[in-house]
Amino acid sequence: MNRNLQHLFTIAQKPVRRIIGLMSGTSLDGLDVALCAISGSGMETQVTLEHFDTVPYPVAVKDEIRKVFAKDTISFQQLCLLNPWLANLHAQWILECLQKWNVTPEEVDLIASHGQTVYHSPKILHRLPDFPNATLQIVDGDHIAVKTGIITLSDFRQKHIAAGGEGAPLALYGDYCLFSQRGVDRIMLNMGGIANFTFLPGNLDPSGVFVTDTGPGNTLLDAFARELFQVEYDKDALFAKQGAVNEVLLKALKNDPFFKEPFPRTTGPELFSKAYVKTAQERSDTTGLSPYDIMATLTHFSADTIADALKSVLQEDKDYAVYISGGGAHNPLLTGLITERLPRLQLHTTDELGIAGDAKEAVLFAILANEAVCGEGINFGKPGMPAITMGKLSFPA
Ligand SMILES: Nc1ncnc2c1ncn2[C@@H]1O[C@H](COP(=O)(O)OP(=O)(O)OP(=O)(O)O)[C@@H](O)[C@H]1O
Numbered sequence: 001m002n003r004n005l006q007h008l009f010t011i012a013q014k015p016v017r018r019i020i021g022l023m024s025g026t027s028l029d030g031l032d033v034a035l036c037a038i039s040g041s042g043m044e045t046q047v048t049l050e051h052f053d054t055v056p057y058p059v060a061v062k063d064e065i066r067k068v069f070a071k072d073t074i075s076f077q078q079l080c081l082l083n084p085w086l087a088n089l090h091a092q093w094i095l096e097c098l099q100k101w102n103v104t105p106e107e108v109d110l111i112a113s114h115g116q117t118v119y120h121s122p123k124i125l126h127r128l129p130d131f132p133n134a135t136l137q138i139v140d141g142d143h144i145a146v147k148t149g150i151i152t153l154s155d156f157r158q159k160h161i162a163a164g165g166e167g168a169p170l171a172l173y174g175d176y177c178l179f180s181q182r183g184v185d186r187i188m189l190n191m192g193g194i195a196n197f198t199f200l201p202g203n204l205d206p207s208g209v210f211v212t213d214t215g216p217g218n219t220l221l222d223a224f225a226r227e228l229f230q231v232e233y234d235k236d237a238l239f240a241k242q243g244a245v246n247e248v249l250l251k252a253l254k255n256d257p258f259f260k261e262p263f264p265r266t267t268g269p270e271l272f273s274k275a276y277v278k279t280a281q282e283r284s285d286t287t288g289l290s291p292y293d294i295m296a297t298l299t300h301f302s303a304d305t306i307a308d309a310l311k312s313v314l315q316e317d318k319d320y321a322v323y324i325s326g327g328g329a330h331n332p333l334l335t336g337l338i339t340e341r342l343p344r345l346q347l348h349t350t351d352e353l354g355i356a357g358d359a360k361e362a363v364l365f366a367i368l369a370n371e372a373v374c375g376e377g378i379n380f381g382k383p384g385m386p387a388i389t390m391g392k393l394s395f396p397a
């Protein structure tokens with residue numbers, strides 16, 4: 001047997017696997033690196049988060065990614081160069097994290113690399129009847145595997161599309177394995193660049209699990225914080241809190257076919273862009289708003305569309321525990337508005353379930369890698385969506 005396969009075979013049989021989960025989302029804030037100790041698989045999965053760090057993307061790196069990110073027309077050379085360049089950077093940052101944590105690469109079994117999304121294009125966004133759902137993540141796994149010496153799984157989303165999905169959100173697989181609890185209906189709400197939630201029924205019936213993107217999380221807040229205030233994000237909603245919501249613009253923002261599509265649906269900054277907001281401003285004759293009012297209105301836009309999507313799965317007479325994660329969980333205006341709109345929700349953070357909210361998405365990819373190596377694939381009983389495991393294998397040699 002090939003020695004790499006032999007090694008993988010051994011890893012699959014270990015009682016506990018140490019897996020690094022990587023996530024770098026649409027916010028381009030940095031690379032989340034989560035070292036997890038994982039035992040079992042499927043509903044028996046147990047995770048201990050041993051170490052976690054976010055390596056902030058240097059401004060120069062963000063600038064290089066933004067040359068292609070969510071853009072219709074790009075330099076092909078730039079895309080081609082970014083693929084190994086960013087992979088080498090990710091590999092270097094992984095090695096630096098390991099050194100800091102006093103862990104050697106030999107002590108790590110697998111890396112689960114999400115890669116950097118550069119374009120997300122489900123049918124509901126491109127609307128070209130002859131083309132399928134599509135999404136593109138760069139950061140090739142071979143480069144990470146060779147540079148770190150660790151077997152790497154990457155490019156998780158293509159299998160989901162091949163099997164009938166939109167390639168996102170993938171959170172349901174890990175959410176279901178890790179956070180489902182018999183007798184309790186739970187909602188896992190992640191507010192990254194885009195916001196999404198997973199509904200986990202207390203009867204543990206996989207066909208009752210529901211996941212969808214809701215629309216913008218932080219993506220518009222970040223774009224306008226950069227444009228209007230020359231900062232990377234509206235820390236603690238300091239700008240938005242100084243403004244007032246403009247109801248006319250808010251209504252125009254909500255008036256998009258995306259919000260009328262049936263659930264589940266996915267989206268990205270390809271739709272929720274500065275151009276989206278500027279068009280809504282022109283349509284509603286609200287181009288003269290103060291920067292603070294724009295930030296306030298955009299925060300309401302995220303909160304309202306998150307709350308509206310949640311309402312669509314909640315029963316009115318029930319109380320729900322919602323576990324929030326992602327950078328938006330640190331935005332007090334955003335979380336406050338969601339609570340105001342859904343008073344029967346109790347907002348908790350995933351920290352209370354043992355996984356820090358900032359680390360959750362990276363941990364979920366470590367779980368996907370664990371499933372690929374020793375799970376059986378979960379069938380969520382959705383029409384046209386078979387049981388799958390995800391991730392492509394890259395061997396170090
Ligand atoms: N203290 C804070 N106040 C307001 N916003 C914050 C705060 N901390 C983080 N954020 C927001 O969170 C964003 C980063 O969130 P996160 O890393 O979860 O998103 P992401 O990288 O896009 O991942 P995903 O793929 O899950 O969307 C930042 O860009 C910022 O907008």
Ligand SMILES: [Mg+2]
Nearest residue numbers: 025027029030
């Ligand atoms: Mg991030």
